[in-house]
Amino acid sequence: MRTFDTGRTDFEQDGPITVARWEQYRIAENTMPFGAMWYSVPPATSSALDCHPELELSIVVAGIAHVEAGGAITEVRAGNAFLLDSEEPHVIHNRAPDQQLTIFSGYWMPLTAELAGSPSGAGTA
């Protein structure tokens, strides 16, 4: 069992936000079927507009996200999640004046039919 503690993780500035990619944990290659990162949006700050081919599942672990996507802004509080589709443009706003917003994100390329039929898509833990 391995643990991943944001307090003992290196975050790097990436425009207005800080990002900690999980590559730094040196998890053995091919252990996880997705890439992962933590990122923090400072109070009263927004991420840059982002758009990428990977789908992205985000778990809000601290603060309140206002997620701008598809022409709407949706509030997602700590403990809840949001899933962005491939090539879906998004901006993450932290509207709080004094509270960090921290998010875990897992991301992966759209699954091909070949992959979709594999056992990794049908776990039943």
Added chain:
Amino acid sequence: MRTFDTGRTDFEQDGPITVARWEQYRIAENTMPFGAMWYSVPPATSSALDCHPELELSIVVAGIAHVEAGGAITEVRAGNAFLLDSEEPHVIHNRAPDQQLTIFSGYWMPLTAELAGSPSGAGTA
């Protein structure tokens, strides 16, 4: 963009804990390369011993987990994560007298070499 709100999710009793599997969200099949669930461990309660072939990445979203695995008990606070290996026995303790422990888990079967070489294992979002 879709959101997943634990407050609007059906949790089912599963022994001493409650579990909300993501199948209920009816995400299109083959969207995610892993299965997912939320689960809650009530105050002063422990999960049953669990062990399964899937690897499992857990994000603690509320409370403090004491994760028993490999002969040790490790504290994992809200906002942090732990990764259990395939077939690694584990028990999740909530030692708090009055605070729920809620966890997001993603799980997947060990990746085969064939899958490991695929784009879904190398996202760079």
